[in-house]
Amino acid sequence: MPRKFFVGGEWKHNESPKKVKKIVSTLNEAEVPCHDVVEVVVGPPFISLTLVKSLLRSDFHVAARNCWVGEKAPISPEMLVKMDIPWVILGETKRRAVSKETYERVGDKVAHALSQGLKVIACVGETLQQRESGSTMSVLAAQTKAIAEKITNWDNLVLAYEPVWAIGTDNVATPAQAQESHYEFRKWLSENVGAAVAASTRIIYGGFVNGATCHEFARQPDVDGFLVGEASMKPEFIDIIKSATVKKN
Numbered sequence: 001m002p003r004k005f006f007v008g009g010e011w012k013h014n015e016s017p018k019k020v021k022k023i024v025s026t027l028n029e030a031e032v033p034c035h036d037v038v039e040v041v042v043g044p045p046f047i048s049l050t051l052v053k054s055l056l057r058s059d060f061h062v063a064a065r066n067c068w069v070g071e072k073a074p075i076s077p078e079m080l081v082k083m084d085i086p087w088v089i090l091g092e093t094k095r096r097a098v099s100k101e102t103y104e105r106v107g108d109k110v111a112h113a114l115s116q117g118l119k120v121i122a123c124v125g126e127t128l129q130q131r132e133s134g135s136t137m138s139v140l141a142a143q144t145k146a147i148a149e150k151i152t153n154w155d156n157l158v159l160a161y162e163p164v165w166a167i168g169t170d171n172v173a174t175p176a177q178a179q180e181s182h183y184e185f186r187k188w189l190s191e192n193v194g195a196a197v198a199a200s201t202r203i204i205y206g207g208f209v210n211g212a213t214c215h216e217f218a219r220q221p222d223v224d225g226f227l228v229g230e231a232s233m234k235p236e237f238i239d240i241i242k243s244a245t246v247k248k249n
């Protein structure tokens with residue numbers, strides 16, 4: 001089965017309710033390819049999660065941006081499920097860096113969230129230092145192995161490759177660099193998890209994609225969509241969603 005294009009928006013910072021409503025109304029009014037062509041998920045900060053959920057069009061979905069392991073956790077998957085929040089983003093670069101989340105901790109969270117019925121966007125990616133020392137693939141492998149060891153069903157998991165060095169910086173990766181990493185990553189999945197999982201799991205790209213660059217990235221055969229930061233709060237997010245049609249052409 002072909003991998004459906006996936007566009008995630010990770011709203012970087014909290015906005016006033018007025019601004020949130022404006023972003024949502026831009027999304028709600030947009031004409032975008034149908035749900036069979038592209039799946040759209042937006043991840044506002046927690047404080048706006050219920051507001052966005054209540055206003056957002058029904059063909060787009062919302063994601064929480066983190067949850068913990070265990071029913072008694074401050075924000076548990078169980079709680080998100082009760083709130084009818086279908087997705088969670090885990091392993092965000094900032095959480096790995098600032099909150100010192102280990103690979104194992106992210107793996108535990110992913111496994112627990114999936115077991116409770118959430119769909120998960122799991123972020124992986126290397127720092128500039130790791131890239132320059134030639135360890136990109138070994139970092140992606142270690143981060144993904146910590147997840148793979150704890151799950152058996154990959155249906156509800158999307159992998160987001162976020163090269164840390166290309167997030168919110170001027171060090172933009174080229175589409176060819178993104179393709180190379182996605183290709184190697186899929187190959188690793190095939191050899192270490194299984195050919196079927198490698199063929200069906202969406203690997204989306206997150207590294208300063210915007211309305212001007214999205215088409216070229218979308219053309220890359222192993223890029224199955226995007227996890228977008230800053231541009232996801234701007235009207236150009238619509239162009240990024242529409243870049244799904246590149247795959248169809």
Ligand SMILES: O=C(CO)COP(=O)(O)O
Nearest residue numbers: 167168206208227229230
């Ligand atoms: O953080 C990102 C994806 O998760 C990307 O952020 P930017 O698109 O702002 O670089």
